[in-house]
Each structure stands twice: as C-alpha cells, then as structure tokens.
Amino acid sequence: MNPILLAIIVVTVIGLIGAVILVAASIFMYVPVDERVEQITAVLAGANCGACGCAGCADYAKSIVEDGNAVNKCTPGGAACAAKVAAIMGVEAGASVPMKAVVACSGTCGKTGKKYEFQGIQSCQAVKGFYGGDGMCKFGCLGYGDCTRACAFDAIHIVDGIAKVDREKCTGCGACAAACPNAVISIVPEHKRKPVVLCQNKDKGADTRKACTAGCIGCMKCAKACPKEAITVENFLAKIDQDKCVGCQLCVKECPMGVIHVPANE
Numbered sequence: 001m002n003p004i005l006l007a008i009i010v011v012t013v014i015g016l017i018g019a020v021i022l023v024a025a026s027i028f029m030y031v032p033v034d035e036r037v038e039q040i041t042a043v044l045a046g047a048n049c050g051a052c053g054c055a056g057c058a059d060y061a062k063s064i065v066e067d068g069n070a071v072n073k074c075t076p077g078g079a080a081c082a083a084k085v086a087a088i089m090g091v092e093a094g095a096s097v098p099m100k101a102v103v104a105c106s107g108t109c110g111k112t113g114k115k116y117e118f119q120g121i122q123s124c125q126a127v128k129g130f131y132g133g134d135g136m137c138k139f140g141c142l143g144y145g146d147c148t149r150a151c152a153f154d155a156i157h158i159v160d161g162i163a164k165v166d167r168e169k170c171t172g173c174g175a176c177a178a179a180c181p182n183a184v185i186s187i188v189p190e191h192k193r194k195p196v197v198l199c200q201n202k203d204k205g206a207d208t209r210k211a212c213t214a215g216c217i218g219c220m221k222c223a224k225a226c227p228k229e230a231i232t233v234e235n236f237l238a239k240i241d242q243d244k245c246v247g248c249q250l251c252v253k254e255c256p257m258g259v260i261h262v263p264a265n266e
Contacts, residue, residue: 044074112212146180
C-alpha cells in the first residue's frame with residue numbers, strides 16, 4: 001500500500017477514535033446546569049467587576065442559584081437588574097441602595113504642589129514607589145490615572161491634578177478604589193444630604209497646612225457642631241459615621257478648611 005495513503009488512513013482512524021472518546025466523555029461526565037444560571041448571567045451588568053464579592057458575573061449568577069446569595073448585589077446593574085434577577089428566582093428583590101465612588105482628596109493643583117518632578121512611568125503605582133509619591137501631601141490623590149484606566153464605565157477622570165467622579169456614569173463597582181495605591185477612593189451609598197470628608201491627611205494640622213491648603217487639620221469644629229455625635233477625629237483626621245449622620249450639614253458650614261462636602265450635590 002502507498003505509504004502516504006496508509007498515513008492518511010491511520011490519522012483518520014485516530015481522529016475517529018478520539019471523536020468517539022470525546023463524545024462518550026461529554027455524555028458520561030455531563031454535569032447538569034440550572035438554566036437559571038444562564039438567565040441571570042444574561043441580565044447582569046456584564047462588568048465582571050467583582051463588586052458583588054464573586055469572581056465575575058457568571059460566578060455570581062451561580063452563587064445565587066446554588067448558594068442562595070442575595071439577588072441585589074450587582075452594583076452596576078442597580079435596582080432594575082436586581083428586579084430582573086429576583087423575578088427569575090421568584091423572590092423579592094429587596095432594597096438596592098445606589099453606590100458611588102468618592103475621592104477623599106481636595107488637593108487640586110492650586111491647593112498643593114509637588115516635591116519633585118517624576119519622569120518615570122505615568123502610573124500612580126509607579127510614582128508611589130519613589131518616596132511615597134511626588135506630591136507635597138503623601139496621603140492625597142497621586143493624579144496619574146490608575147483609577148481612570150481601571151474604570152470600565154469612563155466614570156472617573158483626572159481634573160486639575162486629582163481624580164474626579166462623573167456621578168451620572170459611576171456604577172459603584174469599586175474598580176477605581178481597588179486600583180488606587182493611596183486608598184483615597186471609597187464606595188459609599190449615594191445620599192443627597194449626607195456629607196463626607198474629602199481628605200485623608202493624618203499629619204498634625206500645622207504639617208497638613210504646609211502640604212495642602214485644603215486639608216483636614218483635626219480642629220474638631222465639625223465634631224463639636226454635630227448634634228448626633230456622628231463625627232470623630234482620630235489621627236488629626238475627621239471621619240463621619242454615615243449611619244449616625246442625619247444630613248443636617250452643620251459640619252459643612254463649620255469646617256474652616258472647606259473639606260467636608262456632599263458629593264451628590266457637586
């Protein structure tokens with residue numbers, strides 16, 4: 001027999017045997033998949049952001065069906081998504097509070113400066129490795145846009161030297177917060193009246209003033225003005241307990257440095 005023809009026959013036979021094995025394996029090793037997993041995956045936001053605590057949308061859908069995970073954890077999808085998932089599962093969606101990113105830094109170009117000129121890779125993580133960053137304030141936004149590159153919704157940009165959130169586009173997925181090496185971005189419930197402290201500086205007041213003209217100096221005026229004792233000052237930095245805060249905004253009026261704001265109104 002012609003060697004070439006023999007080789008073709010051998011390869012064909014091997015291929016057929018392999019195909020039979022694969023078909024048999026697919027039959028005997030088949031694991032039934034609840035069709036609701038695919039249905040839920042289809043209605044989720046598809047961002048695979050991990051805000052729900054799972055590895056991705058498919059993993060979250062599987063955890064809902066198999067483990068009874070809550071149906072309203074898809075932050076980018078919001079209430080509408082939660083309602084669709086709840087309908088598939090035949091349960092109540094429950095309350096879904098919109099979450100938004102907040103940049104706890106007020107150090108724009110006109111309010112702070114640089115210690116040195118950085119010539120390396122234009123990355124917050126890269127500049128952070130050089131003496132803690134090039135900014136006068138070592139706690140502030142580094143301004144090199146790691147958060148902007150992490151955002152899948154084009155909801156955060158560098159404006160006047162610091163990150164600024166486009167609240168209309170922000171889904172609260174948390175990707176920007178995870179990417180920030182200085183941890184100045186947090187994800188908080190959206191509220192029209194409750195303020196936050198837009199500063200992370202933990203130095204003494206005098207040192208903070210030298211680094212930035214818009215930094216919290218730990219003067220405690222906001223804490224004294226709060227009727228609900230929702231504000232504490234630790235390490236020369238004010239912090240607002242959002243659960244205790246009633247949105248009276250007296251702290252906003254009392255802050256001499258102007259670093260307490262209601263992000264939803266900006």
